[in-house]
Amino acid sequence: MLKKLHENKDLVREMNRQLMELQKIIENMDEKRGRIFIEWLETQNKYLVWEETFDPSYLRAYKRSEIVLAHFGFNVGAEFGGMHYAVVIRDSSKNNPVVNVVPLSSLDENETEQDVHKDSVFLGTIEGLNEKKAVAIPNQMRPISKIRIFKPKKAKDGVFKLTSEQMDLIDEKIRRMYTKLRKDPENRS
Incomplete structure (x- = not known):
């Protein structure tokens, strides 16, 4: 069975660093572009979940x-x-x-x-x-x-x-x- 990402402390630390960096980038986008990007993140999150069982x-x-x-x-x-x-x-x-x-x-x-x-x-x-x-x-x-x-x-x-x-x-x-x-x-x- 594959290990989950949360079991690797180094990867979790890097994930958190990248997420904080992403948040800074989004906060500095103009409102329209930021809204579009946030909506895309919501869609992308759904895709990541659906992908696990997609047939x-x-x-x-x-x-x-x-x-x-x-x-x-x-x-x-x-x-x-x-x-x-x-x-x-x-x-x-x-x-x-x-x-x-x-x-x-x-x-x-x-x-x-x-x-x-x-x-x-x-x-x-x-x-x-x-x-x-x-x-x-x-x-x-x-x-x-x-x-x-x-x-x-x-x-x-x-x-x-x-x-x-x-x-x-x-x-x-x-x-x-x-x-x-x-x-x-x-x-x-």
């Missing part, structure tokens, strides 16, 4: 093009964070504890397709989801634990999907950003 087979299988609502966390720098929709880019069986996603965002009312960053993909509206114009962010593509997914969780839950055309746009952007592959000879880029 992905109780969740649904996720299919390419399905949209999930997931918490990307509180991250450093320009890494994508917070609660956002994302599109599944590769099928993930019930037993797989992770799913590969591309985060989605939406344009503000006064923004147009021309305002979309060159590394993002304008998708237009997503049928049934909301009336907002959506954008995929392939440069933030990543695997996430299924623990991070808030919905859909079960096979009976409603699912929103991107169209084949929308997925093709994302695939093409990923191909251009991350590979040296040329388009198929009939559609040379």
Whole structure:
């Protein structure tokens, strides 16, 4: 049986030192950022507890093009964070504890397709989801634990999907950003 952390006095001492340091850092954050970080700590604490007994087979299988609502966390720098929709880019069986996603965002009312960053993909509206114009962010593509997914969780839950055309746009952007592959000879880029 593995020893618990509290049984190692040196680790407990270091943990307390780091927690005190973290508290100082949080206290010096601006209020909005501090609130977001504290909310993330609450979520992270839940994940640490859930992780002990997490069994992905109780969740649904996720299919390419399905949209999930997931918490990307509180991250450093320009890494994508917070609660956002994302599109599944590769099928993930019930037993797989992770799913590969591309985060989605939406344009503000006064923004147009021309305002979309060159590394993002304008998708237009997503049928049934909301009336907002959506954008995929392939440069933030990543695997996430299924623990991070808030919905859909079960096979009976409603699912929103991107169209084949929308997925093709994302695939093409990923191909251009991350590979040296040329388009198929009939559609040379």
